[in-house]
Amino acid sequence: MTHAAFLVIAALAVASALGLVLRRNAIHGALFLVVNLGSVAALYLTLGAEFLAAVQVIVYAGAIMVLFVFAIMVLIPGKEETGLDPRRGWRLLALPVGALLALQLLLVVRAGVGPVAPAAAVPGGVEAVARLLFTRYLLPFELTSVLLLAAMVGVLLLARRRV
Amino acid sequence: MTFAFAALVAGALLGIPKLIAPRRLTPVKAEPFECGMDPIAVAEGRFAIKFSTVAIFFILIDIELMFVWPWAVLYRELGWFGFAEMLVFLGILMLGFLYIWRKGGLEWE
Amino acid sequence: MTPLAMPPVAIGPLAPVLIVLGAAGLVLLLDLLPRPVGRELIATVALAGLVGALLATLARWGKPGRAFQDMLVLDDFALFANVVICYAAALVVMLSIDYLGRNGPETGEYYALVLFSTGGMMLLAAAGDLIVLFLALELMSLSLYVLAGLFKRELAASEASMKYFILGAFATSFLLYGIALIYGATGTTNLDRIAAAAAGRAHDPLLVIGLGLLLVGFGFKISSVPFHMWAPDVYQGAPTSVTALIATGSKAAALAALIRVLVTALRGSQPDWAVLLWVVAAITMTVGNVVAIAQSNLKRLLAYSSIAHVGYMLIGVVAGGSAGPGAVLFYLLTYAFTTAGAFGVLTLCERAQAEAVEVGDYAGLARRHPVLAAALGLFLLSLVGIPPLAGFVGKFYLFAAAVRAGYLWLAVIGVVNSALAAYYYLRVVVFMYMREPEGAGARLVPSFAGGLALAIALIGIVLLGVIPAPFADLAQAAVAPLLR
Numbered sequence: 001m002t003h004a005a006f007l008v009i010a011a012l013a014v015a016s017a018l019g020l021v022l023r024r025n026a027i028h029g030a031l032f033l034v035v036n037l038g039s040v041a042a043l044y045l046t047l048g049a050e051f052l053a054a055v056q057v058i059v060y061a062g063a064i065m066v067l068f069v070f071a072i073m074v075l076i077p078g079k080e081e082t083g084l085d086p087r088r089g090w091r092l093l094a095l096p097v098g099a100l101l102a103l104q105l106l107l108v109v110r111a112g113v114g115p116v117a118p119a120a121a122v123p124g125g126v127e128a129v130a131r132l133l134f135t136r137y138l139l140p141f142e143l144t145s146v147l148l149l150a151a152m153v154g155v156l157l158l159a160r161r162r163v
Numbered sequence: 164m165t166f167a168f169a170a171l172v173a174g175a176l177l178g179i180p181k182l183i184a185p186r187r188l189t190p191v192k193a194e195p196f197e198c199g200m201d202p203i204a205v206a207e208g209r210f211a212i213k214f215s216t217v218a219i220f221f222i223l224i225d226i227e228l229m230f231v232w233p234w235a236v237l238y239r240e241l242g243w244f245g246f247a248e249m250l251v252f253l254g255i256l257m258l259g260f261l262y263i264w265r266k267g268g269l270e271w272e
Numbered sequence: 273m274t275p276l277a278m279p280p281v282a283i284g285p286l287a288p289v290l291i292v293l294g295a296a297g298l299v300l301l302l303d304l305l306p307r308p309v310g311r312e313l314i315a316t317v318a319l320a321g322l323v324g325a326l327l328a329t330l331a332r333w334g335k336p337g338r339a340f341q342d343m344l345v346l347d348d349f350a351l352f353a354n355v356v357i358c359y360a361a362a363l364v365v366m367l368s369i370d371y372l373g374r375n376g377p378e379t380g381e382y383y384a385l386v387l388f389s390t391g392g393m394m395l396l397a398a399a400g401d402l403i404v405l406f407l408a409l410e411l412m413s414l415s416l417y418v419l420a421g422l423f424k425r426e427l428a429a430s431e432a433s434m435k436y437f438i439l440g441a442f443a444t445s446f447l448l449y450g451i452a453l454i455y456g457a458t459g460t461t462n463l464d465r466i467a468a469a470a471a472g473r474a475h476d477p478l479l480v481i482g483l484g485l486l487l488v489g490f491g492f493k494i495s496s497v498p499f500h501m502w503a504p505d506v507y508q509g510a511p512t513s514v515t516a517l518i519a520t521g522s523k524a525a526a527l528a529a530l531i532r533v534l535v536t537a538l539r540g541s542q543p544d545w546a547v548l549l550w551v552v553a554a555i556t557m558t559v560g561n562v563v564a565i566a567q568s569n570l571k572r573l574l575a576y577s578s579i580a581h582v583g584y585m586l587i588g589v590v591a592g593g594s595a596g597p598g599a600v601l602f603y604l605l606t607y608a609f610t611t612a613g614a615f616g617v618l619t620l621c622e623r624a625q626a627e628a629v630e631v632g633d634y635a636g637l638a639r640r641h642p643v644l645a646a647a648l649g650l651f652l653l654s655l656v657g658i659p660p661l662a663g664f665v666g667k668f669y670l671f672a673a674a675v676r677a678g679y680l681w682l683a684v685i686g687v688v689n690s691a692l693a694a695y696y697y698l699r700v701v702v703f704m705y706m707r708e709p710e711g712a713g714a715r716l717v718p719s720f721a722g723g724l725a726l727a728i729a730l731i732g733i734v735l736l737g738v739i740p741a742p743f744a745d746l747a748q749a750a751v752a753p754l755l756r
Contacts, residue, residue, distance in 0.1 A: 108481075142248070145252045145256050147411050157422070
């Protein structure tokens with residue numbers, strides 16, 4: 001059952017990632033990205049990482065994609081990108097970089113051989129996260145709010161029109 | 164057999180130029196054709212930048228929410244200690260909210 | 273599940289950072305008052321916060337503390353770095369009072385972000401856990417990205433901010449990836465526990481790749497070659513006071529964190545990273561100095577010079593032992609004094625004549641403003657490494673550490689580079705003293721705070737140059753807790 005679920009979700013993730021890369025229309029690409037983020041969230045769920053899945057949907061597929069779409073609408077108003085890409089040659093770089101990533105993936109997979117722990121044994125639920133977050137990781141937790149505060153002040157400083 | 168040969172010839176006729184014919188795309192060739200006129204502007208208007216500002220504030224508050232949720236799940240067990248933790252967390256963020264509000268970051272015009 | 277055990281909360285080791293962040297909050301609140309308060313008052317609050325943090329840091333000297341389950345390690349090493357950072361930030365605030373008077377209206381945000389980034393730097397130097405390290409780095413960088421674009425109507429400032437942000441975010445993602453792989457290899461993010469888990473399997477591919485990615489991220493933050501491309505543009509486009517903070521504080525914090533991670537968590541991989549950093553140090557020095565020769569813009573020149581100085585400091589990291597990192601700490605102290613001072617003179621000159629950043633603008637400065645010219649001259653001579661100024665002693669300790677650790681060739685490359693560097697620093701001095709000024713030029717009168725900042729920096733480089741031993745000993749002693 002989980003195996004079949006994995007295959008379906010993984011196929012969806014790969015297909016949507018391909019769609020994102022291959023579509024020339026930026027908005028279509030963004031929508032493919034939403035599907036991709038959602039299917040990765042589903043993969044997290046099958047691994048028992050509920051909290052991570054929820055964060056993925058709410059923060060990435062929700063908030064960050066909204067910003068993506070706004071940014072696309074502000075920057076590229078046209079239907080399709082027109083004109084030539086002045087840096088076509090740079091695309092060739094994708095090959096060595098991709099090969100490097102594949103090699104790394106291979107190494108990582110080989111380093112982590114052996115049966116993967118059954119999903120239920122990994123405490124990824126909200127409560128498990130909360131237990132660690134509010135005790136062991138107290139300092140990072142409070143630090144995050146300071147980081148968000150600095151981000152708010154910075155956004156205001158850069159985005160305010162007048163002055 | 165004939166059909167396969169025909170398909171091969173047709174395929175070759177289409178495929179070989181694709182491989183060897185020179186294709187020099189110039190910016191002029193890539194432009195949309197508008198009755199011989201240079202295009203003046205893109206048809207759609209632009210989005211105002213203020214949408215993005217609101218979207219960024221939304222992300223920040225959204226991330227804040229992701230911390231409140233696990234806290235709420237464990238609220239009883241954490242007790243007063245957890246309450247104080249969250250008070251500090253939200254207090255710092257409310258300072259930012261107050262700042263945005265007072266500085267006019269939420270005003271539309 | 274086991275019942276929840278509430279962690280002990282020890283505020284003590286966090287006190288210096290809390291003072292800085294508290295001052296940031298206070299600045300924001302002051303900025304919100306219905307009746308606008310004076311810029312001087314806001315700057316004074318910011319300065320008071322930094323001086324308070326400096327005092328709190330000094331008060332904790334010799335009393336190392338760990339808090340939040342080793343998330344925060346405020347040992348002597350962190351304290352020494354914090355002194356450098358607080359000191360650099362305080363100088364920047366003092367210089368900003370003059371500089372912003374001409375240029376910027378957004379006082380409240382400016383000082384708040386300076387304080388936020390300083391708080392991030394201090395945490396970065398004291399981070400005992402990779403998660404805290406990452407958050408501190410982000411707090412520091414995010415504030416600096418925004419500060420670099422403070423003058424948003426200037427194209428160069430927007431470019432600087434954009435470039436810094438995009439490349440910086442990219443580099444941070446490398447760092448985060450490295451952290452994830454190290455966590456995957458060792459099962460922990462705590463630096464001490466990583467060292468324990470990694471012992472004896474230094475060639476675990478996960479660990480090696482994680483180390484490499486970590487070095488990419490740090491390499492960007494300290495602007496070592498090949499991740500230095502952003503530095504000249506950002507240094508040039510950012511407000512000069514912010515440039516001073518990027519060049520001194522952020523560099524000191526990132527180097528301190530780099531040393532802590534390498535020497536504690538990844539000590540098992542020492543042969544790997546030493547070889548890698550050997551090459552990086554040599555290339556960084558050489559590229560920085562050679563390209564600096566071709567610069568006519570003083571801010572760009574100082575940017576390339578700061579790249580070269582990172583190369584020198586990496587020599588100390590490579591040398592290792594207690595002498596190497598100790599020499600780097602001492603060098604950071606001298607470098608902060610010197611660079612903050614040099615950029616300080618620049619802020620004053622820029623203020624007087626719209627944008628005096630070309631070397632030619634400094635022709636005949638000695639005739640018009642003998643004191644400022646002498647100050648800038650001394651800072652540049654210290655950067656060259658001329659005795660008895662601080663820069664000389666700093667370099668001496670670095671090269672000596674390298675030779676003693678058996679890295680003779682690296683020391684030789686360093687010495688050759690120092691000689692090369694003399695050319696472009698002295699060229700500025702020649703312009704100031706031996707060329708006729710073009711045009712009259714405005715009168716320059718630094719405010720009390722600006723003058724005081726320059727005076728402190730000058731006293732600093734002379735003092736560190738004449739009696740370096742006590743400070744160098746302190747730096748050596750500060751490294752000891754890392755090596756246990």
